[in-house]
Amino acid sequence: MAAALGTSPTIVEYFEGEDFYRCGYCKNETGSRSNGMWAHSMTVQDYQALIDRGWRRSGKYVYKPVMNQTCCPQYTIRCRPxxxxxxxxxxxxxxxxxxxxxxxxxxxxxxxxxxxxxxxxxxxxxxxxxxxxxxxxxxHRPLSEDYNEVVESEVKEKEENLETKETKELNQSHAKREKLGSGEPSRSVKVVPSAPKPGKGADLSKPPCRKAKDIRKERKRQKLILKSQTDKLEGSQIQHEPQSLPSEKPKLNQPKxxxxxxxxxxxxxxxxxxxxxxxxxxxxxxxxxxxxxxxxxxxxxxxxxxxxxxxxxxxxxxxxxxxxxxxxxxxxxxxxxxxxxxxxxxxxxxxxxxxxxxxxxxxxxxxxxxxxxxxxxxxxxxxxxxxxxxxxxxPKMRYKGQYRPSDLLCPETYVWVPIEQCLSALESSKYCRFNQDTKAVDEERIKELDQLRVLYKRTVMPYNIYKKRQKGPSDEAIVQQYADLVGQTCSERMLLFRS
Structure with a gap:
């Protein structure tokens, strides 16, 4: 066989769609279904082509879920590092x-x-x-520097604590004045402002304290103004620098x-x-x-x-x-x-x-x-x-979508689609075609079986020769299913073992 094979090609033994079996995700006893093949050997080029058509390996067993029939459709996902x-x-x-x-x-x-x-x-x-x-x-939060988040949260907490304390004291002062004004409606009480005792009440001679939210808005506005002025200053400096000496502007607050x-x-x-x-x-x-x-x-x-x-x-x-x-x-x-x-x-x-x-x-x-x-x-x-x-x-298996940017593989046309464009469709239906081009088809769809390669009785031959030598009932339906799943290129490059 070694002489017949020459180099070491991929050799697989295909198993047509199995009966439904227990799903490892939703635990449905008869909800999962997949096609599979045992890989006696596999080249890296062929496995790359297979995973780009929705296949996945577990040891030497390579399987592809029947996407429109299985209870939990499994979409191939890739991250763009x-x-x-x-x-x-x-x-x-x-x-x-x-x-x-x-x-x-x-x-x-x-x-x-x-x-x-x-x-x-x-x-x-x-x-x-x-x-x-x-x-x-x-x-789902936007990316930002942890250091800035920690500093801003600490400042915000201190501001809120300070404002809460001042607001509480002011409310207590108002409550006292309202209490003095309560009683019979025919009587009026004249409240004369007096200087508050040290450490007690609000100083009425000063403007009322502002809300913490307003203070934060003002500080943010001041930061933006300062940043704008700094950018203008740096821009004017860059314009006056000689072209032969490019400026090295420090990258501040860049994400690690x-x-x-x-x-x-x-x-x-x-x-x-x-x-x-x-x-x-x-x-x-x-x-x-x-x-x-x-x-x-x-x-x-x-x-x-x-x-x-x-x-x-x-x-x-x-x-x-x-x-x-x-x-x-x-x-x-x-x-x-x-x-x-x-x-x-x-x-x-x-x-x-x-x-x-x-x-x-x-x-x-x-x-x-x-x-x-x-x-x-x-x-x-x-x-x-x-x-x-x-x-x-x-839900427990959505975690891979958090490694972004990432893409999902369309189960019908085998093109990659950004995951953000797929999520709304997946919320409506478990099984989805992600390619929005309704005219698009699988470019690797099998056109003819004649050139599909078969390993039969230790000899490599095209399928049209194998058909003539085959004994017993025809297996063309199974071979056609295999070819549709692996695509034209792999079917002409890999060897399908037939006994």
Missing amino acids: LHFQPSKSHKKVLKKMFKFLSKGEFSRGNNEEEPMDSQMDDAAVDDFVLKSKLDIQSD SVEDFIFDTLPEDAAHQLEFTRFLCSSPLEMRKLRLRVKRLVCLDEIWLQAENPPEGPDCGYGSFHQQYWLDGKIIAVGVIDVLPYCVSSVYLYYDPDYSFLSLGVYSALREIAFTRQLHEKTFQLSYYYMGFYIHSC
């Missing part, structure tokens, strides 16, 4: 990690459980737990990038040290070492994606990688990623539940986003971070 800025909740996780490493401080309370993308046997979850890549972190947080320098006397290692899943020695260290770590990825290291590719090459997180010499988490021609695809993360207070799911996702940006510097086309499936019908 080149424009990513950590949200307030992301910064909170990064700061928590830095505080723990530098000072050893942490809080185990109120740590929200991370959702699971796939189900596992309870017996297998003893020392380590298989969790999804990301935490549930809902944050995810790298600024992750790679912040720890103090020399840091309480803990976090080390990070990465190696190909196809390294037998490293796999054996890891299995010995993590005895109950289930289903570590076997050799699946064919490792490639072309000159124009990233320094680490393409393939499946294990990323290890070591805390003071102890392994606390292992993440699995696929480095593909156009993206880093997050598969899953194992972590020690004793360290769940560090929100390792969120932390690892942010590190992987930073890693994608790093790879992009060498390999320009590698510029996306795939996060698996987004499930809007399951």
